[in-house]
Amino acid sequence: MKPFKLYAITGEQFHPGRSMLDVMEEAILGGCDIIQLRDKKSAKRDVLAKAKALRELTRRYGVTFIVNDHIDIALAVDADGIHLGQDDLPLADARRIVGDKIIGISTHAIEEARQAERDGADYIGVGPVFPTKSKEDVVAPVTTSYVRQVADEIRIPFVAIGGIKLHNADQVLEAGATRLCAISEIVGSADVRGTCEAFVAKIDAAAARL
Ligand code: TZP
Ligand code: MG
Numbered sequence: 001m002k003p004f005k006l007y008a009i010t011g012e013q014f015h016p017g018r019s020m021l022d023v024m025e026e027a028i029l030g031g032c033d034i035i036q037l038r039d040k041k042s043a044k045r046d047v048l049a050k051a052k053a054l055r056e057l058t059r060r061y062g063v064t065f066i067v068n069d070h071i072d073i074a075l076a077v078d079a080d081g082i083h084l085g086q087d088d089l090p091l092a093d094a095r096r097i098v099g100d101k102i103i104g105i106s107t108h109a110i111e112e113a114r115q116a117e118r119d120g121a122d123y124i125g126v127g128p129v130f131p132t133k134s135k136e137d138v139v140a141p142v143t144t145s146y147v148r149q150v151a152d153e154i155r156i157p158f159v160a161i162g163g164i165k166l167h168n169a170d171q172v173l174e175a176g177a178t179r180l181c182a183i184s185e186i187v188g189s190a191d192v193r194g195t196c197e198a199f200v201a202k203i204d205a206a207a208a209r210l
Pocket of ligand 2: 069088
């Protein structure tokens with residue numbers, strides 16, 4: 001998959017009155033290089049319509065586009081990939097369906113990370129690093145020590161997620177993350193573009209320290 005460093009996930013509840021497409025375009029202009037459509041509430045047809053619009057937007061900017069949960073929608077709109085949780089379709093089965101599209105897997109413990117790597121995941125999510133209100137069935141925070149474990153051991157790309165804000169991003173980067181993901185801090189910001197630029201600056205500064 002194309003290299004990436006700032007991963008934004010949609011969360012329409014965090015920007016009432018603003019259009020999702022405008023918010024995600026601001027995120028891209030601020031430096032987000034991978035966008036995920038995550039919508040656990042809408043009817044499937046509505047998710048499909050959002051996916052089509054985001055596919056068009058991300059293609060225009062050359063940004064990677066991932067669909068959460070819905071493999072059929074990812075295929076229908078020719079997304080770059082899908083993101084699956086531990087309770088979704090197993091990776092081997094998803095791989096048979098999506099071929100060489102990107103498959104990302106959420107992980108919460110090193111055993112899950114190892115399994116995802118063995119099974120051929122293209123990247124993993126590592127989290128929730130900190131407490132978050134953005135996910136309903138969320139597990140306990142994994143803390144930066146899990147980030148450190150993954151950074152030391154796992155060879156496929158990983159992205160840290162969960163409660164990541166500008167004020168705590170450095171802790172996550174110091175634990176070895178080189179890619180960050182956020183929902184509320186990005187899409188709930190009054191200045192989406194500026195927030196993304198500030199995240200990218202932190203990621204780049206951490207990379208320069210390596
Ligand atoms: N998976 C693990 S934590 C999380 C997801 C989807 C929510 C992250 O949202 P926020 O607002 O960045 O804490
Ligand atoms: Mg899922």
